Structures are given as structure tokens and as C-alpha cells.
Amino acid sequence: VAYGLRGAGVGRQFKDADARGAHRTVVLGPDEVAEGVALMRSMDTGDEERVSLD
Structure with a gap:
């Protein structure tokens, strides 16, 4: 599991993943x-x- 909390845009985070x-x-x-x-x-x-959080 890895997660991004930094200011990088979503596109950059997808590339990293x-x-x-x-x-x-x-x-x-x-x-x-x-x-x-x-x-x-x-x-x-x-x-x-999209998956419900409920």
C-alpha cells in the first residue's frame, strides 16, 4: 500500500503507481x-x- 499526500497532481500519482x-x-x-x-x-x-463508502 502506498499513498500520496503530497501536492503532486493525480496524473503524476497515477504515473508513480x-x-x-x-x-x-x-x-x-x-x-x-x-x-x-x-x-x-x-x-x-x-x-x-465508483464504490460507495457506506
């Missing part, structure tokens, strides 16, 4: 928190799925 060989990423930013979801992304296909 890909360089580390991550197969999936989870995005939990301010917009996602406001919606009550997490964004799960497959690094292999680029498919994204």
Missing part, C-alpha cells in the same frame, strides 16, 4: 468524499468504478 507496478489505484479526494464514494481504477485497462 504505474511505475511501481500497481494494478489498481483508489482515489479518495475531496470530490469523492463529498459524494460518499471512492474511485477505483484498473491500471491495466484504465477502467474506473
Whole structure:
């Protein structure tokens, strides 16, 4: 598990995750928190799925 709390943009963090060989990423930013979801992304296909935090 790795997570980015630094000021790097999401695109940069996706590149870092890909360089580390991550197969999936989870995005939990301010917009996602406001919606009550997490964004799960497959690094292999680029498919994204919103998953409820409930």
C-alpha cells in the first residue's frame, strides 16, 4: 500500500503507481468524499468504478 499526500497532481500519482507496478489505484479526494464514494481504477485497462463508502 502506498499513498500520496503530497501536492503532486493525480496524473503524476497515477504515473508513480504505474511505475511501481500497481494494478489498481483508489482515489479518495475531496470530490469523492463529498459524494460518499471512492474511485477505483484498473491500471491495466484504465477502467474506473465508483464504490460507495457506506
